Amino acid sequence: MKKIRICPDFPGRPTITKLVILMKLTFAIILIGCLHVSANVRSQSKVSLNMQSADIKRVLIAIEKKTSFRFLYNSSLLTEQPKVTITANNEDVLSVVNRLLANTLIAYEVLNNNLVVLKKEDVIINQVAVKGRITNAAGEPLAAVSVRVKGSNAGTSTDAEGRYSIEVPNDAVLVISSVSYLTQEISVNGRAEINIILETNNAQLEQVVVIGYGTAQKRDITGSIAKVSGREVADKPNTNPLSSLQGKVSGVSIINTGLPGQEPDIRIRGTVSRSQTKPLYVVDGLFNDNINFLNPADIESIEILKDPSSLAIFGVRGANGVIIVTTKKGRTGQLTVNLNASIGIKKITDEVKMADAVQFKTLFDEQRQNEGQPPFAYYDKFTGNSNWVDLIAKKNAIVSNNNVSVSAGTEKNKFYMGVGYIKEQGLIKHEDLDKILLSINDELRVSKAIKLSFNLNGYRATPPAANDFVQAINATPIVEPFNKERGIYNRLPDQIGGPQVPNPVMLVEEKKNTDLQREYRVIGSVSGEVNFLRDFNFKSTFYLDLGFNDQRRYTPRIRVWSADLDTADWQNGYQNTQVFQKENTYSKFQQEYLLTWKKKFGDHNLTALGGFTTYFNSYTETNGRVTQFANGTPIPRDKRFWYVDNFFGDPGTRVSGVSTGGDLFGNDKPLQWEQATVSYLFRALYNYQGKYMLNASFRRDGSSEISPENRYQNFIALGAAWEMTRENFMERQTIFDYLKVKASYGVLGNQYTEIHYPYYPQLVSGSSAVFGNNVVAAYTPSYIADQNLKWEQVRSAEAGVEFAILKNRLRVEAVYYHKKTTDLLTNYPGLSGQKPGITNAGEIENKGVEASATWTDKLPNGIGYSISGNITSFKNKVLSIYQPGFEIISGASRVTAGMPIGYFYGYVVEGVYQSYADKISSPRAGFFGEYGPGDLKFKDVAGPKDANGKPTGPDGVVDDNDRTMIGNPTPDFIYGFALSADYKGFDIGIDFQGVYGNEVFRSWGNGNTFAVFNYREDRMGRWHGAGTSNWEPQVNDLRGINKQNSSYMIEDGSYLRIRNVSIGYNVPIKKEGFTRFAKSLRVFLNAQNLVTFKDNSGFSPEFGGNAIEFGVDRGSYPLPAIYSFGFNVTF
Incomplete structure (x- = not known):
């Protein structure tokens, strides 16, 4: 008896073992980390003391030093208390406090974060009527200012004259808040009148943004960096967090596909290359091509870098812009558990309108008449009226996102762990994406000077098979999907004039669970940094990114009924069973050594950074397929047999290769490549008195992709800014609360090509050579290599202004940008029998204006609201390419000198x-x-x-x-605007997003x-x-x-979409009821892609693609509307 091998050997199989070992080690690290932090948290509730004849205040201070507990009290409460002697050996803190206060008239209450409030027992709280006036620094009254009693729901707001009155406890603390002003907390202390002056809130300017290899205050940067909080993506029903940014950020074009889990097409300030449009992603320092491994709930912030002064530090990877993602970290305090969950349904909102059976017969009869053919004679055998899109579509596809995170920390150790599970059903039946995600980081403060950090992200996903609606759009409607009498599917008419597409319902149902895909990925980093000589910091980090993907696809035999032929037969393409198997592995390693110097010389502030980095990337892919013999035994519909080297039964009926020659299996083309980069970098950030800012950056990259003669290349950038409102001559003006002008220039790079090591062509067989009288097989280069090949360069410049007016309620930023790509990497014609080579020959220009504005205010009745908008214009032109008259053609899209890239021809x-x-x-x-x-x-x-x-x-x-230009897929401009409001814990928001001036x-x-x-x-x-x-x-x-x-x-292709509508409520936390165990609780409703106002006939007006072919509507997949409900609770 032959044994069936459930998991036979296959090239790449050892990688699974390595990954299993790695996952075991990861689990061990997680367990140790959890126990370590848990122990720290628990240890904070125990204390050991031995104090003789000590003041109660001294004992409380000692407890604070040894634990995370903090005590709040009036000093007069303890001054007349007797001295105490107290000892404790690893005793519970509250037990010690009980003994400490046993012979006093002092009571206490434990609040959140181990805050203990001491007070007199049975104190009668006296009420006092407080009134006053609230003004700004100029003495002007401020209306609608919130005046609230801290720790309660009591509150009021100021009138038009800035006056308020409120009755509060004698020892209350008033919280004074207003949009665009700093919040103040003021103790009443029995006072009957309190007048308050509010200071302008420049928090947005003081905001810290993440830049390449460091951070900086937003007001100190000279370029354009947009920051998006993680909160803005956490409660959106998108499995890829970047999808939620559509219409939110100026200069950034985002096209979503609707496919489960698929990343969007993102272009920052236009298309600058014919080979690559995707920006560089940097996740906690690691360079990456996507962020599919991240859970939206684990994201702290997203920064989008657009200008040359911030991009040049990324050298050869910065030409298409950079998106920096920072994940959440642990924070000092007691253990915090957060649960975030949402569930929603997806629906098709815009359907493609195809002919029904009656309309089809009318048109088809007329067509045959126009062509001089007789009428179709088989209508009596085809009596259906099938809407194939409706038949294969899932009416209410489910999308759910469930996450739990744990955060804890002390001054010495901070820990965070998040686990998420995402399930997303596609719009076609039996499409299911399942993804489990993990995020862990731990920060250990060894001493004041030394810090160690550990980060780990991972995921396991089972993506769905690639399906689309094209077959359903094309299928004739006169056929019923299933023949109930014969128990098989109906084939579309054979006698209609040509081969038909397969029955769409048959494909969806028969291919169910026949395409098995698994993705595994582990991303981690270990870093250490040390502060020395007061102003210096040295940081070293090692990153790794390991991935393994495998796919096994089974093609069944499908028997169908042909009504017009009155016979049953095998469906074309499904006559014989087949198995396709593919495995690929990749590994990325990155090292960084960074030295930072921060120094303040009087009014001069300087931050200098120098570093050395290396990056290595390798990829291996192996695949093959096996088909049953022409009249042999079918491969069973059993996944145990879905391997290319499996066989069963008699040797004479075993599975053979693709041909009928009896091979065990046939290999498709294997693929393997490696790539390495070595880089040196420098950056200086300087400002004088906070008024004049200068930034300079330099990077030198060396890449294995380029020939040794041009392997190294330099990238530089300079930026300057002037905050004019800090000048003395601006003190008396009343228009601008903030005004800054800025400009930058830099040289960026792009090394991406379709061919790895293009200066070293592969050899291909198929040729012959003559030696004497003998003709022998020969190998020739696949193309003529250009030994002078070098990287594309993008010379980028921008100039802009930022200002705030009307008491900081209106903030505006406007920028003009210009990008010119030189040394364009492009194909050139190959010789006969050779494919095209790659050379530097061409230039592309992109320019435009981007602007954003935000108005934030509060109404007298306490309703806060915000109105924001952004708009970006694009003008793209190919200045030259290869030689006059040369064109790159891809379908209906072309690249021609003097025209926009990818224009329709x-x-x-x-x-x-x-x-x-x-x-x-x-x-x-x-x-x-x-x-x-x-x-x-x-x-x-x-x-x-x-x-x-x-x-x-x-x-x-x-x-x-x-033939000429008939359309341009690049829009004239894109835009977005949003409205939001909040009142007493309720909030509502609506986002609009649109595109204008493009064609599809x-x-x-x-x-x-x-x-x-x-x-x-x-x-x-x-x-x-x-x-x-x-x-x-x-x-x-x-x-x-x-x-x-x-x-x-x-x-x-122009459209306007109601992109997102959300309603939320922050549930008040009370000492009694179901909320007493929570620190915060928020519930929300969300509707995404609610309505799209468009003129095109397809499912959607937006279509991504590659650098030279985009904006093409193939009728493949709709963008669904998503209606979801969720909650976020913290314990």
Whole structure:
């Protein structure tokens, strides 16, 4: 008897063992860390003392020094108390306090964070009426200022004259707060009148932002850095946190796909390269290509770096912008547990409108008549009316996000751990994403000078198989999905004029659980830093990123019923079972050695940074497939057998390779590469009196991707800013509360190419050579290598202004930016039999303006509100590429000098020929074969090019020379605006987001053979006689002119979307009831992608892609509306 191997060997299998060992070590570290911090927290509730004849105050101070407890009391309460003698050996703190106060008339109350309040027993609290006036520094009255009694719900607000009155306990503390002003706490101490002057709140300016390899105050930076709090992504129903930023940040274009777990397409200030658009992600210092391994609930903040002065420090990785993500860390205090959970449903809101059965028959009959064919003779066998999109779509797809985190710490050790589980169902049935995420960090303060840190992130995911709605859009509606009489699925008509797409319902149901995918990833870092010589800090960090992915896909045999052939047969492409298996592993290692010097010389402030870093990245992929013999035993629908080297039964019926030659398995192309970078960096941040700021940065990168002659390259940047409102001559002006002008210039880099080590081409077989009389096999280079290849450079500049007016209620930032890419990495034509090579030949220009504004205020009735908005313009142009006349073509998209990158290229439609007279009087279009009334009429744009290569005017003929730009996928501008309000614990917010001035290319329902696929519903408005339509052509598959790329396929890509609506309530915490165990509790409702106002006919108006082909609507996947409910509670 042969044994079935459940997990046979396969290349890459040892990596699993390594990962299992790593996961075990990780678990051990987690356990030790938890026990360590738990022990610390518990130890804070125990104390040992031996004090003789001591004041009670001294005993309390001793307890504070040895534990996390803090005591609040009036000094007069303890002055007349007798001295005490007290000893304790690892005794509970509150037990010691009970003995300490046993013979006094002092009582106590324990509040949050181990704060103990001492007070007299049975004190009768006297009430006092307090009144006063609240003004600003100029003596002007402030209305709608909140006056609240600390620790209670009692409160009031000021009137138009800034006056208030309130009755409070004699020893109360008043909390005075107002938008744009610093909050103050004032003790009443029996006073009947208290007048208060509020100071302007410049917290936003003093905000600390994360920059490359460090932090800085926002007011001290000279560039454009946007900061988004983790709170803004934590309660949104997005499995990828970056999706929540759409429309929130100026200069950042974000396109979401709707696919479960898929990362969005992000472009910062336009497209600067033809090879790469993705920004660099830096997570707690580690360079990365995505942040799929992060749980939104574990994010502390997100910074988006856009300007050259902040990007040049990233050298060859900074050209497309940088997104820095900082995860949550432990904080000093007692153990805190946070639970954050949400659940929601996803729905399709914008459907693609296709013909139903009646409309299909009308159009198809007319088409056959136009083509001179007889009527379709099989309608009696196809009586269905199937909306295939509805049949495969999940009506209420679930998305849930559940997270729990633990935080604790002392002055010496801070610990944080978060665990999350995400489940997201797709819009197509049986699409399920499951993801488990882990985040751990521990910070150990060895001494005042030495600190050690440990970070670990990991996840395990089972992503769904790649499905889309294209088959459902294309399928003819006249077929019922399932043949109940025969117990098999129906095939779409064979006699309709060509091969049909497979039955969409059959594909979804039969392929259920046949594509098994698993992803594992572990990301960690260990760092140590030491402060020395008072002003210096040295930090060394080691990072690692290990990943393993494996996929096993089973293709079943599917038998279907062909009604028009009156027979059952195997579905095309599903005649024989097959197994595909793929495994890939990758590892990334990064090291940093950073020295920082901070010094203040009188009015001069200087922070200098120098460092050395290395980065190594390797990738290995192995895959293969196996197919049953032509008439052999099918591979079972049992995942135990879904391996390429598995076999079963008799050797004569075992599984064979892709061919029928009897091979055990056939390998697809394996892939393996390594990449390394070595870098030296320097940065200086200087300011004088907080008025004049200068920033300078330098980085020298060396990469293994580039030939030794050009391996190293330098990147520099300079930035300057002037905070004018700190000048003496601005003291008397009353317009600006804050005013800063800024400018920066820098050189950035991009090393990405489609080919690794492009200066060293691979050898390919298939050629031959002659030696004497012998002809032998030979290997030749796959392309001609350019030994002078170097990195792309992006010369970037910006100039802008930041200001605040109207008592800081209105804040505005506006920037003009200009980016010019030189030494563009681009393909050039290869010789016969060779693929294109890569060389530096081209320039791209991006420029535009971005602006953002926020108004924040509070109404007299206590309602706080905020209005914010941002807008960014884009102007993209390819200045040159390779040589005159050279173009890069990808479908309907082109890259041509003098045009926007990825513009749509084709014929301009002027209308539809209405008659033969119309045809004769129009420019001749015989280039496309037969055409006439009912066909699209193209514009005669230009004739042949002259001797200088420039197009001439119209020549009376429509041919290749008349193709031109018919659309631009890059918008004129993007925008977003938001409204929010809060009142007595309630808050509400609504976000809008939009795009204007771009076009999308509709690739579905155009040139596809009408005899094979369904029709768009608007084809009912087709031309079917003179005057019936001047846009929709006749239904006639024989007319090739209607299938050409033209403006007929172009649609308006502009849209406005209600991106997010949220309502929340912060539940009051009371000493009694269900909230008594919690520190805070918030509940919220959220609706995302509620309504989209658009003009295109597809599921969505936004479509990502690569650098040169984007904005193409393939009808693949909708962007769903998501309705969710959740809560966030802290214990």
